[in-house]
Amino acid sequence: MTITIFVPRDAAALALGADRVATAIAREIETRGIDARIVRNGSRGMHWLEPLVEVRTERGRIAYGPVKPSDVPSLFEAGFLQGADHPLCRGRTKEIPFLARQTRLTFARCGVTDPLSLEDYRHYQGMKGLEKAVTMQPADIIQQVTDSGLRGRGGAGFPTGIKWKTVLEAPGAQKYIVCNADEGDSGTFADRMIMEGDPFVLIEGMAIAGLATGATKGFIYTRSEYPHAIETMIAAVEIARKAGILGPSVLGSGKAFDMEVRVGAGAYVCGEETALLNSLEGKRGIVRAKPPLPALQGFLGRPTVVNNVISLASVPVIMDRGAEFYRDFGMGRSRGTIPIQIAGNTRHGGLFETAFGLTLGEIVDDIGGGTASGRPVRAVQVGGPLGAYFPRALFDTPFDYESFAAKDGLIGHAGITVFDDTVDMLKQARFAMEFCAVESCGKCTPCRIGSTRGVETADKIAQGIEPQKNRELLADLCNTMKFGSLCALGGFTPYPVLSAMTHFPEDFSPAPIAEAAE
């Protein structure tokens, strides 16, 4: 029987040498004349073990990692094709604690299947949601999504079902589904992993959204920084079209839905939905004032659903298993699961999908295993460059939308960037302002000018120039930006700045520079 070996094709695995490992394995297979094939799967999300090679055996899939090309001959010698022991052996993949502790709904197939095999996709329960949706009335689909409690996973947390209902009820001959795959936040890679590891789940989710709202055309707007995701997504759309999942008659239902993959051009602000729509139309990525809502006047002025990748990719499992199944996970008003991305200076970096409600401390210390450098964790930034910095004192905060808001933070796209005690929080606050200045679209004054003044003020504090006055000025500036900016870029840049000032005041009182002695 042909033995199946899995070597991930996820960009994180590639960045750690997965292609060279796959080549080395292929060479060994050939020289040894073994009946085996290599499947290039997505990533399981345990990036500290990448490249994580798996072999399918009678005992299930056995994992080996992190594998270097030079380890490959010894793996064959040890008999890894039969799941034999080896210093790199991690045992059965699904029993690795990092995976065993997760609740994988959205990422159920990611890392398990060949991302471009529809056969694999169907074998692992894929397409069941869409098969149900084609038999349902639009309003019933929307009711189910609403009942599931699914909220926008891009960061804003707006109820997905309500957005869809607005589009369904909006008048218009042509409506659109736009998938926001412009995952620009540092510390996040969930969208990238889905697009590279299970692209059909996103296509299925978008098709369901199309059926639910009457939209017949979809766009995935992703980033030029994600060449592998673009390639996989384009290939998957083509396969889905050939299989009749996309096109004039979705799964033979007589209802049309098709989509295109579009690529941004390196502008962070295009992750904001109205800037994204302008960019998609071929304009400068300038933020639009709301109202009108994109749901009513979106792409080309027509009713448009703009949803994040993870929101859309969570819809198939909701349709398949039911609203209650999904809603039963989570806490408070945060229902279902959230793919938490642990990044930066962490021992166990990767993706951890779980129900809402773990505390920040459990995520950073238990799951992430503390810092990679071995030094104490000093600060974690939650929610990307616009997210607040949390000190250890707030590690009891449960991971859900409301609890983080109550602590003047946000969960954003659920990325957590860990810093050890060598971090300079004044420098991080300055960077937040600098990033905003570079990426501001320029439409509103608080963001365009405020960010530049913010950098200057932070520099004055660092130089010891009237520190008290300048700290007050910086806080005041943040207040203006927070309430006066048009979108989240200017509006949320104060989160990292103010949280750094509040929780790490010692970094904002640098010792005055001693006058050089003559």
Added chain:
Amino acid sequence: MNVHVLGSDVETRTLAIVGDLKGLEGPLLPILHEIQAEFGYVPQESLPVIARELNLSRAEVHGVVTFYHDYRDHPTGRHVLKLCRAEACQAMGGDDLAERVKSLLGIDFHQTTLDGAVTLEPVYCLGLCSCAPAAMLDGEVHGRVDADLAKELVTEARR
């Protein structure tokens, strides 16, 4: 991709690209991406052609080209090395890495080495935040870039 092309050639090839893509809804970004893939940058001579074909003003096209970080108005070196400068990479020594690479190449960000071999660019997040610091050399990604790997990448790019 240090390509030198004649003005008339730019017009002909631009016209062909625009012809292929102008049927898309919102065709300007796909057209500009294709033009940059063709020439290595977006030549000034292509702008009036695009404007005319899409029924836009030349100022509008110029405005779009200059808004986005990706579009360049001049060719790059033969290789492009991008270093991630965002928070997750900062947490893993990304700033030191950037300084090291700059001194190895003898250039700053947005510059090209005198021999035309390498252009160094910052990038704000490659999505490799769990294996930081990250870099991309001509579309090939690299994670956990330490001093040795940085040296290797620079040597490779210098070739």
